[in-house]
Amino acid sequence: MSQTNSPFCDRTEETIASMSETRLIQSIQEWLGNVCPVSPHGIGDDCAVTDISNESKYLLTTVDGVAWGEHFDTSVTPGLAGRKLMARNLSDIASMGGKPRRAVVSLWMAKSVRLDWLRQFYEGIAKLAEEFEVQVVGGDVARAPEGVFIADLCLQGMSDRPLERKQVQPGDSIWVTGSLGGSILGKHTAFIPRIAEGLWLNEQKWAKSMMDISDGLAKDLPSLVGKYHTVIDQLPLSDAALELSKESGKDPWEHALCDGEDYELVFATDREIDESKFLQEWKEIFETPITRIAQVGDARPEFAMVLNRGAAGQQVFEKRGYEHF
């Protein structure tokens, strides 16, 4: 009896390591059955959307965490680690075009966690919370084995009209904010959640579908466009992607497509919009760069992305972004 109750097993084919994160999440949906509603009301978008009143207000809920050794290490100050915890969740609210409101924080800590470190971690949370007008309304602290520091943050936001994924059609344009790739060189903790941009894109009805890039564009973009393929003409390569490609020997495009943790917005605009008017209005309001990276093609055969690299020609892109397991 007791052996079968252990969560762990050394036969890889029987463990979660045998499947992709996407497949694991599908399995979880199946196991939950009736109690798991269809996206966006259930699992499958950046936030869960709930109709909470008769005033067309929607509650957005998301949860994301950081773990020592996984999302930060000794190269990251405790304040930046706390900042990252809040910022990751803010990015999920931004990607639905919502306004963040309140958070609860759950900590799992070894006994040996330093108080002064923890103070700076919370100050990092608080600083970003204040900046984005979020209140931390509750939480939990619990004991974990030696060497473990894990923090979950559950963030609630509001929206009159949450922007979902998969409202995309052939001919639509795909845009990204900021620049992509090499976030490990610093941006993974220091990125600015695109709350203002997401709200504006939603309220002005420029964007018809949106998400944030957390696992790399190569993995995330197919979630935005659903059954269609995309033809990527250009990518806003970050300085970090160029820098990293010197070390890694990889094409900077690969860094921009596959490195995780950019936390930029990727969104679709309808083929009918006036793109130059859109760009002009954007530039009047935001300093954040914006790039039209791709056009949505037809329903894809077996590939998700075509890279259109000018003189280098077209290539079908098959690599994927960051896989969690």
Added chain:
Amino acid sequence: MSQTNSPFCDRTEETIASMSETRLIQSIQEWLGNVCPVSPHGIGDDCAVTDISNESKYLLTTVDGVAWGEHFDTSVTPGLAGRKLMARNLSDIASMGGKPRRAVVSLWMAKSVRLDWLRQFYEGIAKLAEEFEVQVVGGDVARAPEGVFIADLCLQGMSDRPLERKQVQPGDSIWVTGSLGGSILGKHTAFIPRIAEGLWLNEQKWAKSMMDISDGLAKDLPSLVGKYHTVIDQLPLSDAALELSKESGKDPWEHALCDGEDYELVFATDREIDESKFLQEWKEIFETPITRIAQVGDARPEFAMVLNRGAAGQQVFEKRGYEHF
């Protein structure tokens, strides 16, 4: 630089092990500063309460988790481990007299977690969710070091009038549902969240203040009554408390007062109510036992509880419940 960024330290006096959970939570409130509102809107009650509309509806938010080795082990089936995760949070909603609505689940897992174990864990969550009409609307899965399985659940509920702690006055009566002590013998995973009882006590306005007993009555009761002391006349000792006292050699009262994880409701009724009418109505609706355990005394000098044990006389009780760190 890198050394100072490590969360861990072997000088105990500099770590979280140097303070009680209560003091640690106070520190966290201080560190959060302005972004942490006053209870019940912020940290300090079973749930955080948010006014979300103009219709006097309040959103309740709570987060609680389970960890392998801490909240369950090989003596617990995966289904019961999942059930416990949901049930702990349901108990927090019950303790505010609210109705549970929707949950998100965050998992931190070693690669070696068995799929079949995980399936049963989620089925345990789903079964209880269905029973209490909760939807699981989202979540997150992330990698953790070998040997780690940690799950957080953030639960939202609703209430027209959330029942808070600390609305208690001298002369009020204190009641508990069910029986207390020895939950480690099984109840810690199998307890029934007192949602129906909590809702009824709130809607019928019998209870003026309520919480659940998660860390043991000795630790939790002072949070309910605030500055007053209580005189405890009787305790509903569970069979498990009596059984455990044979092994431990401790007084069964000590098990009932100090063992954690009873997840019963403890609540105060006003000194003016008709207690026999209250009991009669309760028994018409619920099979759940109920016991009037104590009366609220004056503002306490330096002790929180007096035990009034008939022939054995009165004693001041100074022991505390379960401490997390």
